[in-house]
Amino acid sequence: MNINFKNVRLEATKFDSYPTYNGAENLPEVAFIGRSNVGKSSLLNTLVGSKSLAKVSRLPGKTRSVNYFNVDHKLYFVDLPGFGYSKAGKSETERFKKLIEKFFLSNNKLILVCQLIDSRHEPTKLDEIANNFLMNLSIPYCILFTKVDKLKQSQRAKLLDRANEFIKSKQSVEMIPFSSKSGEGKKELLSYIESIYKKSVN
Ligand SMILES: Nc1nc2c(ncn2[C@@H]2O[C@H](COP(=O)(O)OP(=O)(O)OP(=O)(O)O)[C@@H](O)[C@H]2O)c(=O)[nH]1
Numbered sequence: 001m002n003i004n005f006k007n008v009r010l011e012a013t014k015f016d017s018y019p020t021y022n023g024a025e026n027l028p029e030v031a032f033i034g035r036s037n038v039g040k041s042s043l044l045n046t047l048v049g050s051k052s053l054a055k056v057s058r059l060p061g062k063t064r065s066v067n068y069f070n071v072d073h074k075l076y077f078v079d080l081p082g083f084g085y086s087k088a089g090k091s092e093t094e095r096f097k098k099l100i101e102k103f104f105l106s107n108n109k110l111i112l113v114c115q116l117i118d119s120r121h122e123p124t125k126l127d128e129i130a131n132n133f134l135m136n137l138s139i140p141y142c143i144l145f146t147k148v149d150k151l152k153q154s155q156r157a158k159l160l161d162r163a164n165e166f167i168k169s170k171q172s173v174e175m176i177p178f179s180s181k182s183g184e185g186k187k188e189l190l191s192y193i194e195s196i197y198k199k200s201v202n
């Protein structure tokens, strides 16, 4: 029943999410969404213990398709293109927006949505819009604060306040500080995903 997160392969790459990808095994999905460059692909690599499974770049706008990683024949990790990439042209931005909306609105296989927010900065307007949209889907939802290795002690202390401010008056939400560099948060996130998975198959 336990998931072997290291048994992973890229199964499919989609540029259009309609109809949604069913995959050979029709597995439940865990999606990772957030601003361009926030560290989605890096986080996925860290979770599965790989350096290069998902493509990472210093420049925003690296992931432009929806990538389905088959994890141990039990679930898919879905790496989405980042939103808010200012250098992408208008039509590219529109395409991403439609792709992401369709991905979430016509998908009944999602068991968890993880929104990534850069721990160094205030959440952006787009982070807030995404947060509102995602929390209204009534799918289990969590926030991952990325790149915490870059925080100074004083910023670290403020993170919790900022996090609470961000989700104030919303239902209780799992929040995990994460670093792909130090591995902080990895264990916690994997056990959280595993617990959600177990609930979904019971
Ligand atoms: N210090 C530090 N750098 C990180 C961390 N995670 C990602 N980065 C760096 O941030 C940059 C962007 O990482 P990606 O994983 O490609 O980000 P992404 O969210 O997938 O970006 P798009 O595919 O463009 O949407 C790369 O230079 C990474 O090395 C982290 O935890 N700590």
Ligand SMILES: [Mg+2]
Residues within 6 Å of the ligand: 040, 041, 042, 055, 056, 062, 063, 079, 080, 082
């Ligand atoms: Mg990416």
